[in-house]
Amino acid sequence: MDVNALIEQYGPQALDIGIQLGGALAIVLIGYWVAKIISGLLEKTMTKRGVDPSLSGFITKLVFFTIMALVIIPALAHIGIQTTSVLAALGAAGLAVGLALQGSLANFAAGVLLIAFRPCRVGDWVEAGGCAGSVQSISLFSTILLTGDNKKVIIPNSKVMSDAITNYSAQPNRRVDLVVGISYDADLKKAKQILLELVAADERILKDPAPVVQVAELADSSVNLICRPWAATSNYWPVRWDLVENIKLRFDAEGIGIPYPQMDVHFHKEA
Known part of the structure; x- marks a missing residue:
């Protein structure tokens, strides 16, 4: 079969596929550009307002990847892929991961609340999670206290948020x-x-x-x-x-x- 015959037979199909792939790629690129702009503006806003860097970094990445996920779905649909099955598979995978990491997710959610609402800050002397000490660091998963006799106590954030927090340094x-x-x-x-x-x-x-x-x-x-x-x-x-x-x-x-x-x-x- 000569080249002209191949072009006549498969040319229209290849052109359609190329147009679909080009459109999907354009959707992804535009979505990526929009996600970068929105996440960048959000990060600058939170930095100006003094939001904790770990929290602002997490929120920025979360917004970026959420936008990209919303962009990829119509891009896949544009090239003819059934997105219903993809969404179902992602939902099942997310459920399985959530069940496997429910303890870590609880600590993570508590860490976000600790950083966002600031019941205590680094350097404060507090009683939290059954321990007393000076707050050395607050991360997204755990809080580290330094006791009076110089022991480091690492407390899961879910335990910190599930009990009363007494902050002895909050008032002058x-x-x-x-x-x-x-x-x-x-x-x-x-x-x-x-x-x-x-x-x-x-x-x-x-x-x-x-x-x-x-x-x-x-x-x-x-x-x-x-x-x-x-x-x-x-x-x-x-x-x-x-x-x-x-x-x-x-x-x-x-x-x-x-x-x-x-x-x-x-x-x-x-x-």
Whole structure:
């Protein structure tokens, strides 16, 4: 069979196929161009608004590949491929992958929420997932805490989000809550005055809100006073430790006893 006969026989079909392939390629190229523009604009917007780089990078890639998936489907349909079966296969594959990775997906979803809503930031001291420590990093799958004794604790994000998060660094000021017990025969007014003097003498303690020194409870073996001054969050522990030590030293010097739990046992001699 000569060349002219082949061209006459298969030429129209080849031309149609070429036109279809060219149209599909044009759809993919235009879709790729649109996806790059949209994802680029989205990334710039999130960067200007201070969105976490890991979250912005993930969202940018997600938008890009979603647009490309939406583009490839009509491109396949343009060259005559039945997209219904392709979509069904992709749906089944996605379901299987989702079931296999449901734990990881839960951690991922929790990581997105942590990064988006910011209940804690790197450097904050928190209680989360049953642990307490300084936040070292927050990724899409786990949160790393550094404990006070320098242990690294890696917590899955799903566990962090499923429980309460206590952030001790979120506010600029914290209240120091102390309960000081004195004996029943001690001078109550003098004890309160000493606590007020100790609080006023510490320059790290804030004047506003004003410290509170009051009688809280008449307990079994002591009269319990509450001492509640406010301090900057960064000074919380130094103020607490110094105040406890100074209270003990000053009470000893002034003769105000701090009782300890005790029990009096009486024996009755039977006749």
